[in-house]
Amino acid sequence: MPEAHRKLExxxxxxxxxxIVVSSIGGLVEIAPLYTIDETVESDPNMRVYTPLELAGRNIYIREGCYACHSQMIRTLRDEVERYGPYSLAVESKYDHPMLWGSKRTGPDLARVGGKYSDFWHVAHLINPRDVVAGSVMPAYPWLARNPLKISDLGDHLAALRKVGVPYTDDMIANASADAFGQASPDASQSSGVTERYGNDTTVSAFDGxxxxxxxxxxxxxxxxxxxxLTKAAETEGPAGQGG
Known part of the structure; x- marks a missing residue:
């Protein structure tokens, strides 16, 4: 074998x-499954898109580098499911550009953190994590409470995402700025438009108080x-709603 290898070199x-042959085998193994993606990726016709305010928050989350310490991917391992909830499904990141599954966990996974804590808890945690989690090594983000959110260009963000397949409607794009204000201002007239466009389960709240x-x-x-x-697909996937 060594002699044959020397001749080849x-x-x-x-x-x-x-x-080329060896690389093609590796490429085939990775690429071929993509042709069956319709069979391997779950679907949920009732999944909703991010509201303009939620999308803006996601952009800030990325800007501040939160994804570097928090994954958004619950694996199918038993201890993961018991700690965080049903394992993550591909369909849950269908409208994420970019997706933030990740693997680094300096902090806990956030794939199912929605509704786990109150708005007040999140605000206190972001202003000074040690106030609510004594041993936290997370940096503080007090400026988030001081910085006004730029909402004038959110329609452009929605329009850009529609070009890559996110089903934002013309009405959603036209009312993006008003919906961002309305979702954070429950008593404002604009708040009713948020639930009309994004569904009755959409949370309208003075998130920062x-x-x-x-x-x-x-x-x-x-x-x-x-x-x-955004979707309830994980609650019905697999035995007991969590694959085991």
């Missing part, structure tokens, strides 16, 4: 062809509160 054309303004804190908390709640 000395034959430049043969060596290149051997590399101050209803007459929209801050980056409103957006981030709105995003965290919807994680794992």
């Amino acid at each position: 000395r034959n430049a054309i043969g060596f290149v062809l051997a590399i 101050v209803p007459d303004r929209v801050t980056e804190m409103d957006a981030v908390v709105a995003y965290l509160q919807v994680l794992g709640k």
